[in-house]
Every structure is written in structure tokens, then in C-alpha cells.
Amino acid sequence: MPGAMSASHVCLRGVSKVFRTEHSVVHALGPMDLDLQRGEFYAVVGPSGCGKSTLLELLAGLSKATEGEITFEGQPIGDNIPDGVGVVFQEDASFPWLNVSENIAFGLAQRNTPANEQQRLVDHALDIMGLKAFANSYPSQLSGGMRQRVCIARTLVLQPRLILLDEPFGALDQQTRLLMGEELLKLWRDTGATVFLITHALDEAAMLADRIGVMSARPGRLLETIHTGWPRERDSRIVESPEFGQVTARLWQHLRQESMKSIGKGVERA
């Protein structure tokens, strides 16, 4: 039975990643232990180049850990991409030769979902992502934010149990990011999926996540885990609360030194 080995939905033990080329060895990540609970919203923040995206690629099965083990629903993630995992990347991953509907149906067609069922799921996804009027448009006719919605819809329509997001709103303006964040919270509540979000925006992490992992400069390790304690029913208005300020302040406390390291400055004495 899946999950028999470990109670957590996703479990990392002693995971590290080292990139070796002919001329160099880069220790990118770890060693790292991490447990994600089923249905939890977990965010990771860290200085640039700290191995956040490497971590996501390991979880997605896109690359293999040098050491340690990762399990998803009790099954080890190796070279094979696990079923039930959806990924939304920072870059625009929409297929320019397919219209919005066809883009969203891409994974369904791959799974041999019956045509009428595909249509129903795509229509539903178009509806909740506010893309109904653009079903027959091509990505080139859409704004960056709408293309990212297409990618999110393409992922969600497959009903993943674990959703990995790699700075999905990185390319969007602040207002759009807040609103997209709200959409994401709603989807997370409705689907009950476990969400793993990588972001460089502290306010985004603080607003969205149940728990926030703060990563060190390279090689990326978990420095600290912050519990936000937000209720499951929440939206962007949480940013008005004093607790929100406290969470972001704590995040910045941890990140300030690490970020300086990553941009090559010495750590100032307090």
C-alpha cells in the first residue's frame, strides 16, 4: 500500500545533488531531510543559485539525487517520472502550435482519456482559470500571465496529487501575482493536493504557505522552517494582518545573510 513506509506524502532523506563535469564539481544541494504532509502547502525561499530549482527537479523525477532517497506516496522516485505529480515551471511552457484548449488537453490526450471526458475536463479548467473566452486563441495572442494560467490549467486538469511550482508567477507583475496567488489557494483547497512552491518573493511565500523552508546559499540546505499558522480558508487580504509582517520579517532575518553570501558580499557584523 502506498504510504505504508512513511506517513508523509513526500519524504526526503539525506538527499544531495552534486554536478560533475570534466572540469568542475559543483555541490548544488544538501544533504537535506524534508517531509511534506498530504494536503500541505509548502513554500521554499532562498537566495538565488541556492539549488531551489535543483530540488524541484529531483522531486519531479527530472534528475536523480547523487545521494539519499526521495519517496512519493511511499514509492522511491528514481529516473522515472512518478504518476500523480504535476509541475508548473517559471518559463512559459505553453505549446505555441496548439490553441489554449489543445494545450490544456495535451496530457489528457496522452493518457487516452475519452474525447467527451477530455472536453468536460478542459471546459472546467477553462472556466476556473478564466480562460473561457480564449479557448481557441493561440498562446502568442495571450499575455504572459494568461499563458502561465494555461500552463497551470494543463497541469491541474490531470488532477495531480502533488503540485510542484517553480516560481510560477516570477514573470508577472505584483498585482497579477497576488490575484494568481489567491487562485492558487482556492485550487489547493478544492483539490486537496500537496503543493510545493518555490519562490523568491518572501511575501508570496508568507501569504500562501502553511510552512516555509528557508534555504542557505549553495550548497542549499534547510536553515529553518517557519510555520505560518494561517487558516485553510485564506486569501490575499492576509497581507494586511500584523502576523503577516512578522512572518516576512523572520524570513528576511534568515535570508539577508544568505543572500549577501550568494551575491559575493562578506557578512556584515551586526
Next chain:
Amino acid sequence: MKWVSLLRVALILALVGLLEVLCRTGGIDTFTMQAPSKILVDLGQMLSSGKLNASIAKTMSNASIAFVLAVSVGIVVAVLIHTKPTLREALDPLFATYYAIPVLAFYPMFIIIFGLGNVPKILIAFMLGVVAVIVNTLNGLDRVPRVLIKSARIARLSPTQTALKVTLPFAAPFILTGVKFAIAYALIGIIGSEFIMSTDGMGFEIAFAYNNFDNATMYPLILLVVLVSISANMLLGMWERKILSRRGLL
């Protein structure tokens, strides 16, 4: 844009008109060139009489076979090479210098090996076109964003499915450039071979008419070749514009 198109048509019509006037007034004698209007009439007569239909059909079917082979083999080879970076590195300079080789010079050799039939001609036309398809397809495959490959892996596509559903569709505009070359090269290869040594085909008939001062056959055949090549190219051009405008590149 509208004006530019009008200007283009006007230029072509002016040149044809000039040729017509020169031929009609004796500026160009009839042993050298026929008036364009006469070429058109001769072409109509030639096609309706049907005496050269077998040769035309032969050339067109050989060119089609060479074209289809060049495109399909070229795309498959490009996809395979693309997955092997070392092989790619080894072959790239060879592709770059390939068109320095006068492929038609090998035609007599192919006749010795395969006999004077369709095979040597198709081989020549295929060899001319296939590398253009390979090079342009590789160029397109190089431009596929990494994130699309990752998306294909997340969707658990096999390497073949990834090629058919993600990388080749992305590369389509570049492949089409290679396909346009393949059409032109298929006609050049077949008709060129027929000029050099053949017992039938449009190239053979053009050469035969030339040797017999038969301008009433030679010029209509040349016009037919040009018309076929240009129409095929225009059809692909329309398809290309459709693809590019979908992607906001036009």
C-alpha cells in the same frame, strides 16, 4: 504591404510584356525565343495533344519520390542525430561543406551501378535535397526551449512521442524551409539528370527539342517546370504563413 505586392506583380508583368514586344517586333528572332503568349498557347496545345504526357508524368513521379524520400529520411536522420551530440559535432562540418560537392557529377557512376533507369535520377535528386532537410530540421530542434522538453518528460512521453508531439511541431517552420529546398532540389536533380543522360522525362524532351530547334516544344516545357516549382513553393508558403501567424511571428 498592399502596394509592395502590386509593385511586384507590375514588375513581373512589365518584364513579360517587354519580352512579348521584343519577340513580336523582331527585336528577338523566333529561333532564339518565342513570344510569351505563344509559349502559353503552345503549352495548352502540348498538354491537350497529350504527346508528352508520359514524359511529364515520369518526371513528376520521380521528383515526387525523391522529394518524399528526402523529407522523410531527412527528418528522421535529424531527430536521431540530435540525440547524439558527439555524432552531431562530427557531422556538422560535413553538412556545412556538403553543397560544395557537385552531386550531379556522380550521375554517370550511379548509371554504371544501377543502370539507366529511374534509380540513379531519384538518388541524385534525393542526395541534393536530403541534407537541406537535415540541416534545417536540426536548426529547428536546436531552438526547442528546454522547458518544453521537461514538460514532455513530466507528461511521461517516450522519446518517439516527444519528437512527434513536441519537438518536431515546435521545429515545423524550420522544417518547412528545408522542405521548400527539397522541392526545388528534387526537380533540379531529376531534370538535370534527364538532361545529361536519359531516355525519357521532361529534361530529356527539353534537350531533344533543343537539338532539333523545336522551340514550340522546348519553351512550353520550361514554362511548365517553372510553374510546377513555383506553385508547390507557394502552397508551402501559405502553410508556413499560417503556422507563423499562429505563433505571432508574422
